[in-house]
Amino acid sequence: MDAPHILLVEDDIALAEWVEDYLIAREFKVTTCHRGDDALELIRSLQPDLVLLDGMLPGIDGLDVCKTVRPDFTNPIIMITARDEEIDEVLGLEMGADDYMTKPIRARALLARIRLALRRSVPNQSDNVIEAPRHEVILSGLTVNSESRSVMLNDEPVKLSSNEFDVLWLLAKQAGEVVSRESLVTDLRGFDYDGFDRSIDLRISRLRKKLGDDSANPFRIKTIWGKGYLLAKDSW
Structure with a gap:
């Protein structure tokens, strides 16, 4: 290698x-x-x-x-x-x-x-083993694939940075459910959420732009105040 x-x-x-x-x-x-x-x-x-x-x-x-x-x-x-x-x-x-x-x-x-x-x-080999049964999430017009680390929206590829993809994949795996900011920070940044880290919020903001979401009134990646974020299943 x-x-x-x-x-x-x-x-x-x-x-x-x-x-x-x-x-x-x-x-x-x-x-x-x-x-x-x-x-x-x-x-x-x-x-x-x-x-x-x-x-x-x-x-x-x-x-x-x-x-x-x-x-x-x-x-x-x-x-x-x-x-x-x-x-x-x-x-x-x-x-x-x-x-x-x-x-x-x-x-x-x-x-x-x-x-x-x-x-x-870079996709980790052990991660692939864990996620193999479910390496792809399809929500109407959105497809997120963890093996190829690719995203398609209405049959068009969406170019995401590595950290943007990681956030989207975590949300996609739990589409329709609230994912707490604390768990996102712990999974993606490697340390406990201290109440001040804004990196996740900024990644979500960039994701919304690339996925054609409304930043003023998001309908695809929704903010659930006081709890976290939710990737909607039926808005694609």
Whole structure:
């Protein structure tokens, strides 16, 4: 099996060299660049398994890079920034980032985030065994397939990022039932819900747009206030 290919986009040369050496020593393939405009071209041409993307970059900043590539690039993007402010995290997630880290980067935390993001983006063999009897959910015009990680809406493919697919699959498996925000966070982020994590809400928002849902009055992915989300069975 080929080593996962990571594109590291970081304008701090010393930090970039340290991260690159650390990841190569752990058997990742790493390509490094230091500008946002270069990152755009490399993401499109290389299609790396994961992107580590600094928020502040020359040429084009990291948020704009993320926003620009996200419609076509479905692999994980982890944003890295020097500023520990909630607005930066929210903006990064709204632009389509899968995760968010602040500097100074701790090596083990970075490695754990990378491995978790890669596990989410590639179907796990043990997961397939568990889900084999029911790897596809069909709701009128919507088809969600966990083996191919594909989505069709009215016979047209819907391109989702890895984390968007994960949310949709969890909702589709329990279509017509309320899925709590707590269980979504625990399943998808790997830690207990603390009442403040907004990443699930932002993924739901992006899903609604791609599935043609009404953001003001959603009828496909419904918010059940105080409880969670529900994927409607009869609205496709």
